[in-house]
Every structure is written in structure tokens, then in C-alpha cells.
Amino acid sequence: MKLSGIESGWAMAALSAMFPGSPETGLEGIAAMDVSGYLDDVMRTRPFRAVLGLRVAVWLVALAPPFVLGRVATIVGLAHPERERLLDGLLAHRTYSVRMLVMLLKTFGALLYAGDDRVRARLRPARLRPLIALRLRGSPR
Amino acid sequence: MKPPAAPAPSAPSAPFPDDALPAGAVVEGDRLEADCEDAYDYVVVGSGAGGAVAAHVLATSGASVAIVEEGPWVHTRDFGERVYDAFRVLFRDAGMQVIEGRSYIPILQGRCVGGSTVVNSAIAHRTPEDVLDDWAGMDLGGGLGGVVTAKTLEPHFDALERELSAHAVSDDALGDNDRRFLDEATMHGLLGRRTRRYEHGCRGSGRCFTGCPNAAKQGMSVTYVPWSLALGARIYTSCRVERVVIEGGRATGVLARAAGAPGRGERVIKLHARHGVVVAASAVQTPNLLRRSGLRARALGEHFQCHPGYGLGALFDDAVRASAAGAGRMGATQGAEITSLRRTDRVKFETLALQPELAAVRMPGVGHDWMRRFDRYASFAQWAMVLRAEAEGTVRSAWGGGDKVRWTPSPVDMDRAVKGVARLARMMFEAGAREVWPGLHGVPTAIRSVDEVSAIERMPREPRAFSFLSTHLFGGARMGTDPRASVVGTDFQTHEAARLYVVDSSVFPTNLGVNPQHSIMAMSRLAATRIVAGGRARNRAA
Numbered sequence: 001m002k003l004s005g006i007e008s009g010w011a012m013a014a015l016s017a018m019f020p021g022s023p024e025t026g027l028e029g030i031a032a033m034d035v036s037g038y039l040d041d042v043m044r045t046r047p048f049r050a051v052l053g054l055r056v057a058v059w060l061v062a063l064a065p066p067f068v069l070g071r072v073a074t075i076v077g078l079a080h081p082e083r084e085r086l087l088d089g090l091l092a093h094r095t096y097s098v099r100m101l102v103m104l105l106k107t108f109g110a111l112l113y114a115g116d117d118r119v120r121a122r123l124r125p126a127r128l129r130p131l132i133a134l135r136l137r138g139s140p141r
Numbered sequence: 142m143k144p145p146a147a148p149a150p151s152a153p154s155a156p157f158p159d160d161a162l163p164a165g166a167v168v169e170g171d172r173l174e175a176d177c178e179d180a181y182d183y184v185v186v187g188s189g190a191g192g193a194v195a196a197h198v199l200a201t202s203g204a205s206v207a208i209v210e211e212g213p214w215v216h217t218r219d220f221g222e223r224v225y226d227a228f229r230v231l232f233r234d235a236g237m238q239v240i241e242g243r244s245y246i247p248i249l250q251g252r253c254v255g256g257s258t259v260v261n262s263a264i265a266h267r268t269p270e271d272v273l274d275d276w277a278g279m280d281l282g283g284g285l286g287g288v289v290t291a292k293t294l295e296p297h298f299d300a301l302e303r304e305l306s307a308h309a310v311s312d313d314a315l316g317d318n319d320r321r322f323l324d325e326a327t328m329h330g331l332l333g334r335r336t337r338r339y340e341h342g343c344r345g346s347g348r349c350f351t352g353c354p355n356a357a358k359q360g361m362s363v364t365y366v367p368w369s370l371a372l373g374a375r376i377y378t379s380c381r382v383e384r385v386v387i388e389g390g391r392a393t394g395v396l397a398r399a400a401g402a403p404g405r406g407e408r409v410i411k412l413h414a415r416h417g418v419v420v421a422a423s424a425v426q427t428p429n430l431l432r433r434s435g436l437r438a439r440a441l442g443e444h445f446q447c448h449p450g451y452g453l454g455a456l457f458d459d460a461v462r463a464s465a466a467g468a469g470r471m472g473a474t475q476g477a478e479i480t481s482l483r484r485t486d487r488v489k490f491e492t493l494a495l496q497p498e499l500a501a502v503r504m505p506g507v508g509h510d511w512m513r514r515f516d517r518y519a520s521f522a523q524w525a526m527v528l529r530a531e532a533e534g535t536v537r538s539a540w541g542g543g544d545k546v547r548w549t550p551s552p553v554d555m556d557r558a559v560k561g562v563a564r565l566a567r568m569m570f571e572a573g574a575r576e577v578w579p580g581l582h583g584v585p586t587a588i589r590s591v592d593e594v595s596a597i598e599r600m601p602r603e604p605r606a607f608s609f610l611s612t613h614l615f616g617g618a619r620m621g622t623d624p625r626a627s628v629v630g631t632d633f634q635t636h637e638a639a640r641l642y643v644v645d646s647s648v649f650p651t652n653l654g655v656n657p658q659h660s661i662m663a664m665s666r667l668a669a670t671r672i673v674a675g676g677r678a679r680n681r682a683a
């Protein structure tokens with residue numbers, strides 16, 4: 001069964017925080033893609049358990065802010081950096097099923113995002129740059 | 142019996158071997174207008190590594206053969222690049238099948254003509270002799286009675302290697318990631334080598350998991366299946382065998398179902414088998430098919446084993462996703478390996494050229510951190526560990542007709558897994574990695590120096606901290622002479638029903654520690670050769 005409008009909104013908020021694009025390099029974010037058409041396809045063509053898992057994952061990320069960030073809001077009510085913090089926290093959560101469900105959402109998002117022709121075209125080797133400039137934020141434990 | 146004539150390996154240029162097939166040789170279950178019934182000498186269930194080889198040997202002997210395959214035939218010309226689409230059409234449960242135990246472990250299996258050989262890396266390893274020795278000494282009622290030995294398998298390995306063009310990865314198809322891995326192995330005094338693969342003209346596209354677009358990989362859908370059809374066999378695609386029909390203690394045919402032509406409803410396919418039914422539906426589906434067919438052996442569905450695999454991602458300074466074949470070509474999907482730790486540490490290390498979507502899943506974090514890493518996809522490398530785990534599990538039918546696999550790695554397995562991953566991480570740093578992504582719960586998502594590898598060594602031996610994945614599956618209908626401890630005899634016939642043969646890795650008494658396809662195919666070829674000889678002897682006696 002398709003995701004409802006509100007569920008799609010939550011999924012979109014989570015996925016666009018996961019795959020925001022990169023203005024420095026010109027990589028577009030997932031929001032520029034047909035996310036709702038893709039999610040409809042997932043819900044229609046993937047096995048029942050995966051579809052159920054995806055739906056539970058969407059509810060989980062939507063309603064998690066009070067528990068993870070102490071903020072009374074759904075994911076839609078958070079600013080972008082907070083959404084990232086929320087998702088990072090859930091992916092490293094001490095409860096196994098929480099980690100797994102959010103990973104399932106990330107997996108479906110990654111299949112759409114990195115499967116997109118425009119994104120693939122931007123991954124060509126000419127774009128290689130040394131890593132020197134890479135400043136990675138402290139990783140969650 | 143004379144070995145079947147060796148067809149020339151398929152050429153990498155068009156037309157592809159699956160382009161033009163003999164008229165009437167393919168019956169598509171999703172286009173059937175009516176139920177159908179037919180009779181053959183042998184019916185083979187499954188068209189993967191085990192089934193296709195058996196079908197070819199049987200067809201070469203002059204027998205009439207039907208192959209029944211649950212999945213569709215996806216032709217070389219239709220292979221796309223997108224993993225999402227490939228999962229839906231080529232993989233069982235759209236790639237979402239899992240082992241359930243202390244943790245969830247995805248298992249990948251092909252569900253299409255050619256089975257898992259369509260989506261695998263085609264690495265070919267002969268069965269290690271120490272494994273065969275172990276099998277001979279196991280308490281299965283006199284081991285394997287001298288039937289499956291290095292000597293009996295040798296001519297079959299030889300023939301397969303010749304027919305499917307097994308050889309080490311060429312200079313052109315070797316990726317930079319492979320070269321780095323091999324240099325590192327040499328520095329550590331480990332036996333690193335180019336993988337030997339079934340391929341003819343591999344262009345190093347790194348796309349084996351979504352089907353080879355050049356028909357260079359010698360999977361079953363471009364080799365033994367079309368070769369069998371050319372010898373007069375017929376294949377029923379998109380037809381799921383519900384059960385083997387057993388009458389008077391003997392397998393006499395199969396009953397299958399298909400979706401039928403659009404709007405026409407489900408169709409029933411009844412195929413009679415004059416001389417026998419050969420099952421090669423894989424280590425997960427075969428035990429359940431035998432159970433649906435009425436077999437009740439105590440060992441059925443028991444002793445399931447796998448090789449849990451674990452991939453370690455890393456970023457390097459320079460491009461590693463390149464090969465001599467050209468910038469942007471990653472090299473063969475799996476071009477290099479280390480096998481010398483198989484007996485001591487029960488691990489094997491391999492390189493993996495992951496397509497962008499799979500790399501994207503593997504990259505840690507979310508948001509802008511994730512984007513920065515993804516932007517350096519060309520400098521991303523993945524090395525993997527394959528564990529020869531000792532734990533055993535079970536295969537059962539799930540509610541609704543699916544399969545339920547339960548398995549949990551033992552504490553000893555987990556200890557080996559942790560040590561193997563730590564060793565691999567250390568090697569990646571020594572090979573020049575800037576950061577390594579362990580992907581282990583409780584360990585930093587990215588570690589940036591070899592000193593930090595100790596965080597992996599110190600981690601708890603907890604299956605839920607790992608994200609294993611398995612593609613090598615064994616057991617569930619193991620072979621032996623004692624019907625209380627095994628399901629299939631050393632003549633590859635089930636103890637309970639005559640002329641019901643099993644020729645896939647469900648008959649393996651244990652896992653191997655090396656990639657299984659070559660062993661499965663050699664065992665299947667040995668089995669089919671004996672089935673033909675047995676049939677001839679029966680005919681003479683009659």
C-alpha cells in the first residue's frame with residue numbers, strides 16, 4: 001500500500017537530510033529526484049516485509065526527535081542540521097532494530113540517489129581531487 | 142560415459158548466446174494461455190550452477206530434458222546498470238531475503254534463468270582437499286563412501302574449466318584496487334593472487350552483480366542452458382515447482398505453477414519424468430521443496446551453513462576505481478584474493494568493485510559528511526572478508542510458502558570475524574587508506590590511523606554489531622550413507638524416494654572456506670554422469 005501524504009512528507013524530510021546534495025561540487029540532492037514516484041514503486045514491487053519495515057522506519061524517524069534530541073517536533077519541524085543529527089543518532093542507536101530500520105531507509109534512498117543518471121555522470125574520475133581538503137566531522141560512536 | 146563435447150566459449154561480441162534460441166525451446170510461464178502437461182526422461186528443477194550443468198550432461202547423453210525455473214529469462218541485452226531494477230528482476234525477494242537469528246543477515250540469491258550465476262562474480266575454486274578429507278571422515282554412516290573425492294571430481298573440474306574458460310584475471314581487467322591489495326598481501330607474506338574466474342573477454346566493467354552486459358561472464362544463462370536447449374532440451378521459465386510427485390516410492394514428475402498470460406489466471410504445469418527428477422533449487426529452496434514433496438528425513442533442513450561476508454570500505458588519496466581497460470572502469474568485480482588464511486584463521490579476503498548504489502549504502506553517516514565521501518567515490522575501495530563459520534542453522538518453510546532460515550554465528554565465529562576485520566583494516570591503512578569505515582556498532586564510524594584499529598579488536602563479539610551478508614549457502618539436505626544422519630545418499634538419490642536426485646550445495650556436509658560455485662558444478666556434473674550411467678545399466682538389465 002502506498003505511503004500516505006503525511007508519511008511521504010516525513011520520508012522526504014529524512015531522505016533529503018540523508019542525501020542533501022553538495023553545492024560545492026554540483027551534485028544535486030535527492031529532493032531534485034522523483035522521490036514519491038520511487039517510494040510508490042518500492043511499496044508496490046518489494047516484498048511485504050521490506051515494505052512494512054520501510055513504513056515503520058518512516059514513522060520512527062518522524063517521531064524520534066523528542067526521544068533523541070529532546071525536541072517536541074516531528075522530523076519535518078527540524079532544521080536541516082538537526083535532522084542530520086537525529087539520523088546519525090538513530091543509525092548509531094543502542095537498540096538493534098532501530099539501527100536496522102533506519103539503515104533500511106538509507107539503503108532505499110541510496111539506491112535511488114546513486115542510481116540516478118545525473119549523479120552517476122558526476123562521479124567520473126576527472127572530478128578526483130586530493131583528500132587534503134577533507135574535513136570530516138567527529139564520528140558518532 | 143564420454144564427457145560431453147566442449148562447446149567453444151561464447152564470444153564477447155554480439156550476437157550473444159542468449160539472443161537466438163531454438164524455436165519452441167522456451168516456455169514462458171507468464172505467457173501461458175492454458176495448463177500444460179508433457180513427459181521427458183528427466184526433469185531438472187532450477188537452472189543455476191547445479192541445475193544447468195546437470196541438464197547439459199543429461200541432454201548430451203541423448204535424454205530428453207526439461208528444466209523448470211521459477212524466475213524469468215533476463216537476456217544479456219536487457220541487463221541494465223541500476224541496482225534497484227536488477228534486484229527486482231534478478232534476485233529472490235528483490236534482494237530482501239534475510240537469515241534470522243541473533244541478528245538479521247541478508248542473503249542474496251539469483252532468481253532467474255542461470256540462478257545466482259547471473260549475478261555472481263564467477264570466481265572458480267576447486268574444492269579444497271582438506272575439506273574433502275573432512276567429509277570422508279565425518280560420521281555420516283561411513284563418510285561419503287569414496288564417491289566425492291579429489292580424484293573423482295578432477296575430470297569434472299578440468300572439463301568445466303575448459304568449457305567455461307576459467308582463468309586468472311587479465312592485466313586489462315585488473316583494477317587499481319586489486320593491484321594495491323596484491324601488493325599489500327605480498328608485504329605481509331600472504332598468498333595473494335588474481336582470482337580465477339569463468340569469463341571470456343571480461344572488460345572489467347565491475348558490473349557482475351547486475352548481470353554481465355557483454356556476456357563475458359560465463360554464467361549459466363549464456364552457457365549450459367542455451368547449450369542444453371541446442372541439444373533438444375526445453376526450459377519452462379517463470380514456473381515454480383510446488384512439489385515433486387512421488388508414486389510407489391519413486392519420483393515420477395513435478396507439479397509447477399505459473400502466473401499465466403495477463404488476465405488468464407494461474408496455470409498448472411505437470412511434467413512427467415520417465416527416469417528421474419533432478420533437484421538443484423539451492424541450499425535454501427531445495428530442503429523446503431523436498432519437504433513439500435512429502436520427505437520427512439530427520440536431517441532435512443538441518444546443518445545449514447554459510448560463509449558470512451563482511452565488507453570494509455575505505456577512502457584513499459588517489460583514484461582506485463580504475464583499470465588498465467580505461468579510466469572509470471573499476472576492473473573485474475572481484476579481481477584479487479588471499480586464500481592462505483583459510484585453514485589457520487578460517488577467513489578469505491577479497492577485493493570488491495562496488496557499483497555506485499552499493500558503495501553509497503556502505504558509506505557511513507548521512508548528510509553533508511556522507512556527500513563529501515560520496516563525492517570521492519573514485520577513491521573508494523572495498524575489501525571483504527569471507528568467514529568459514531562453524532555454526533549450523535536450519536531451513537524451514539515460512540508462513541505463506543516462503544523460506545525461513547535460522548542461523549547465528551557461534552562465539553568462536555565472532556572472535557574470528559573480529560580478528561579478520563581488524564587485520565583487513567590494518568592492511569588497508571598500510572596500503573595507503575586515509576580513513577577506513579568499519580561499519581561496526583560501538584566502533585567509530587571512520588577510523589583514521591592504524592592505531593585506531595585496536596578499537597575493533599576490543600569490541601564485543603556480538604553478531605548485532607556486524608552487518609554481515611551471505612551469498613554462499615550450504616547444507617539442509619546433506620549427503621551420507623546413514624539415512625538417520627543424512628537426506629541424500631552417495632548416489633545423489635534421496636534415501637526416501639528413488640530417482641529423486643539432489644545436485645546443489647544442499648548436499649554438502651559442510652561449508653568450504655572458498656567460493657562454492659565450482660564445487661557445486663563439479664559435484665553436479667559428477668552426479669549427472671552417474672545418473673546417465675545408472676540409467677544405461679537399468680536399460681540393459683531391462
Ligand SMILES: Cc1cc2nc3c(=O)[nH]c(=O)nc-3n(C[C@H](O)[C@H](O)[C@H](O)COP(=O)(O)OP(=O)(O)OC[C@H]3O[C@@H](n4cnc5c(N)ncnc54)[C@H](O)[C@@H]3O)c2cc1C
Nearest residue numbers: 187189190191211256257261262263264382645656657658
Ligand atoms: C552476488 C553473488 C556473488 C557470488 N559470487 C560467487 C563467486 O564469485 N564464486 C562462487 O563460486 N560463488 C559465488 N556466489 C555463489 C554461487 O553463485 C552459488 O553458490 C551458486 O550459484 C549456487 O548454485 P545453485 O545451483 O545451488 O543455486 P542457484 O545458482 O541460486 O540456482 C538455483 C535456481 O533454482 C531456482 N529455483 C528455486 N526454487 C525453485 C522452484 N521451486 N521451482 C523452480 N525453480 C526454483 C532459482 O530461481 C534459481 O534460479 C555468489 C552468489 C551471489 C548471490
Ligand code: SF4
Nearest residue numbers: 343344346347349353
Ligand atoms: S566485470 Fe564486467 S565485463 Fe567482466 S564479467 Fe563482470 S560484468 Fe562482465
